[in-house]
Amino acid sequence: MLYREAGQFKTNYVADSAIFPLREDRIGIGLIILAAYALAFLGNSFLLQAVMIPFLVFSLASIGLNILTGYTGLLSLGTGAFMGVGAYACYKLMTAFPGVNVIVWIFVSGFFSAGIGALFGLPSLRIKGFYLAVATLAAQFFLQWCFIRIPWLVNYNVSGALDAPLRTLFGVPIMGPNATPQVRYLVVLTIVILLTWLASNLVHGRIGRMWIAIRDMDLAAELMGIRPLQTKLLAFAVSSYYCGVAGALLVFLWYGGAEYDVFNINQSFFILFMVIIGGLGSLIGSFFGAALIFILPIVLGIVLPAVMSPFGITVGSDVIEHLRFMIVGALIIFFLIVEPHGLARLWQIGKQKLLAWPFPY
Amino acid sequence: MRAPDHPVMTKGDVLLAVENVSLGFGGVKALTDVSFDIRKSEIRAIIGPNGAGKTSMLNCINGFYYPTDGRITFKGVRRPKMRPYEAARGGIARTFQNVALFKSMSTLDNIMAGRSIKMRSNFFWQLFRHGPAIKEEIEHRRFVEEIIDFLEIQHIRKTPVGRLPYGLQKRVELGRALAMEPELLLLDEPMAGMNLEEKEDMSRFIIEVNQQYGTTIALIEHDMGVVMDLSDRVVVLEYGRKIADGTPDEVKRDQRVIDAYLGVAH
Numbered sequence A: 001m002l003y004r005e006a007g008q009f010k011t012n013y014v015a016d017s018a019i020f021p022l023r024e025d026r027i028g029i030g031l032i033i034l035a036a037y038a039l040a041f042l043g044n045s046f047l048l049q050a051v052m053i054p055f056l057v058f059s060l061a062s063i064g065l066n067i068l069t070g071y072t073g074l075l076s077l078g079t080g081a082f083m084g085v086g087a088y089a090c091y092k093l094m095t096a097f098p099g100v101n102v103i104v105w106i107f108v109s110g111f112f113s114a115g116i117g118a119l120f121g122l123p124s125l126r127i128k129g130f131y132l133a134v135a136t137l138a139a140q141f142f143l144q145w146c147f148i149r150i151p152w153l154v155n156y157n158v159s160g161a162l163d164a165p166l167r168t169l170f171g172v173p174i175m176g177p178n179a180t181p182q183v184r185y186l187v188v189l190t191i192v193i194l195l196t197w198l199a200s201n202l203v204h205g206r207i208g209r210m211w212i213a214i215r216d217m218d219l220a221a222e223l224m225g226i227r228p229l230q231t232k233l234l235a236f237a238v239s240s241y242y243c244g245v246a247g248a249l250l251v252f253l254w255y256g257g258a259e260y261d262v263f264n265i266n267q268s269f270f271i272l273f274m275v276i277i278g279g280l281g282s283l284i285g286s287f288f289g290a291a292l293i294f295i296l297p298i299v300l301g302i303v304l305p306a307v308m309s310p311f312g313i314t315v316g317s318d319v320i321e322h323l324r325f326m327i328v329g330a331l332i333i334f335f336l337i338v339e340p341h342g343l344a345r346l347w348q349i350g351k352q353k354l355l356a357w358p359f360p361y
Numbered sequence B: 001m002r003a004p005d006h007p008v009m010t011k012g013d014v015l016l017a018v019e020n021v022s023l024g025f026g027g028v029k030a031l032t033d034v035s036f037d038i039r040k041s042e043i044r045a046i047i048g049p050n051g052a053g054k055t056s057m058l059n060c061i062n063g064f065y066y067p068t069d070g071r072i073t074f075k076g077v078r079r080p081k082m083r084p085y086e087a088a089r090g091g092i093a094r095t096f097q098n099v100a101l102f103k104s105m106s107t108l109d110n111i112m113a114g115r116s117i118k119m120r121s122n123f124f125w126q127l128f129r130h131g132p133a134i135k136e137e138i139e140h141r142r143f144v145e146e147i148i149d150f151l152e153i154q155h156i157r158k159t160p161v162g163r164l165p166y167g168l169q170k171r172v173e174l175g176r177a178l179a180m181e182p183e184l185l186l187l188d189e190p191m192a193g194m195n196l197e198e199k200e201d202m203s204r205f206i207i208e209v210n211q212q213y214g215t216t217i218a219l220i221e222h223d224m225g226v227v228m229d230l231s232d233r234v235v236v237l238e239y240g241r242k243i244a245d246g247t248p249d250e251v252k253r254d255q256r257v258i259d260a261y262l263g264v265a266h
């Protein structure tokens, strides 16, 4: 009797319209958040720096792409570039105005990618599917060209790379070489939780319904009075905002510095795979997808050599890398064919089974 | 709520006038010189054999197509070239011949989506799901629940509509159109593919909507029994031309209508 709907009658629409109507779900979310914060104090530097921070950053980027591709049905291959816009904007802002706290600039930098994203979203009124994907690909290459060719973006750094300057919050270094993984993890975690909560509010309200309406049946949506262009551009803007913030976090709170090529087309595909495997049109799926694609190779890298060494087989990192591509490829094909709603759907099914347990349905 | 630039309409006034409308697709003429009107609070049937241009007519009325020739006047104002969302905001709602629901959404969300234009709280409040956003959500939920009760679909409130049988989908689609509180409701074969009992239910809903809310309805239907029972006036199309227009009794006795229908029947 741990996970039950019974006895939880909704006596008003406020309770019934809640995002997590089940008490168990609310408790579960609370526990997960608590555990995530506890991890900052229990986990070692490797876990935080090499696993948790990137996992959160990619989850945020996946939420961004999911809003566009999963909820609104607009395929984009420009995710990497939109992340880049956020990172470069953040760099310019925090170096130009070092007096303002960097947290402010991280949030503000997202608005720059939102604007650029909406601009490149304009063709979406006329074209969809494959052709729109090609248009976003143009954005990817054009923006990447800007990152390389405009030295102003990196303050004429001779290396051409972005670096993370020292920045503090309440006197504690949160960015730059002196910032500990623990502190950076706490900052990233808090930002990701906040933005996930906001995204969840959006997709569960009027705006989310409008996005899904456009995705499911755009002609009928227009007939409900939903303006297609505005709704799609809003999706582009919000989506790119999330990607932009994720890009800034990636460079300044994870890598600690990066060159333009972290925002290349591979990054775009990487995030797209996370969204597909995690589940199109699901926020929690974005976390699942990021976990699977990012954490899987790390686990493989640790487990496989250990398992194989008793047999005298040494597993090199190149083998792990190949395996990772093969497994991810197989998973994508599996999910596209068998379960287009990804891990999130499997999670949903699992929960429903648990609600009815021990009866089959 | 209603835009003040339109005159207030009372029962019997001409709500929508179609004058000499023609519509061509390349060489195909879907409509040729069609004129008729729809009066406030009536049920107006549009009938005709397959391919007669009935759906094309509705598409012109709600802005999917723009007539190649002719005029459409709505509430006394000649309509400029407009997009479907503008027609929707002007008070025209519609259901489709092939159900066009938002498949992945629940019944509730589909009908809530029909309230999109009535919801005003801004992005900021939506972001926090607070204040006006949640207040409005609850208000509209209440309205939508009334529609759900009216259409007797309480039991499928939370079911994704893609999983519903066809007859129920048609009902949800009607609910979604009603959620827009339209002045003019266009129904494209709302009873196609239904069994007798379902047809009776649907007929009852249509009559009640018309009588309780005074909603003007334009109805395309192949079942002549239903048409004769429901409609105040009937317009008959054949090969894109109007061949008859009048009360069900007048139309039923019209020789051209009899020929057109016998022509298809055998």
Ligand SMILES: Nc1ncnc2c1ncn2[C@@H]1O[C@H](COP(=O)(O)OP(=O)(O)OP(=O)(O)O)[C@@H](O)[C@H]1O
Pocket (backbone or CB within 6 Å): B025, B028, B029, B030, B048, B049, B050, B051, B052, B053, B054, B055, B056, B057, B097
């Ligand atoms: N988008 C289009 N492009 C080309 N031809 C079209 C288009 N839409 C309709 N037509 C043609 O216009 C004519 C009228 O079609 P319409 O769908 O309006 O008929 P209908 O009276 O609704 O028929 P049914 O009873 O089968 O639904 C048909 O010949 C059809 O092929």
Ligand SMILES: [Mg+2]
Pocket (backbone or CB within 6 Å): B054, B055, B056, B097
């Ligand atoms: Mg038709």
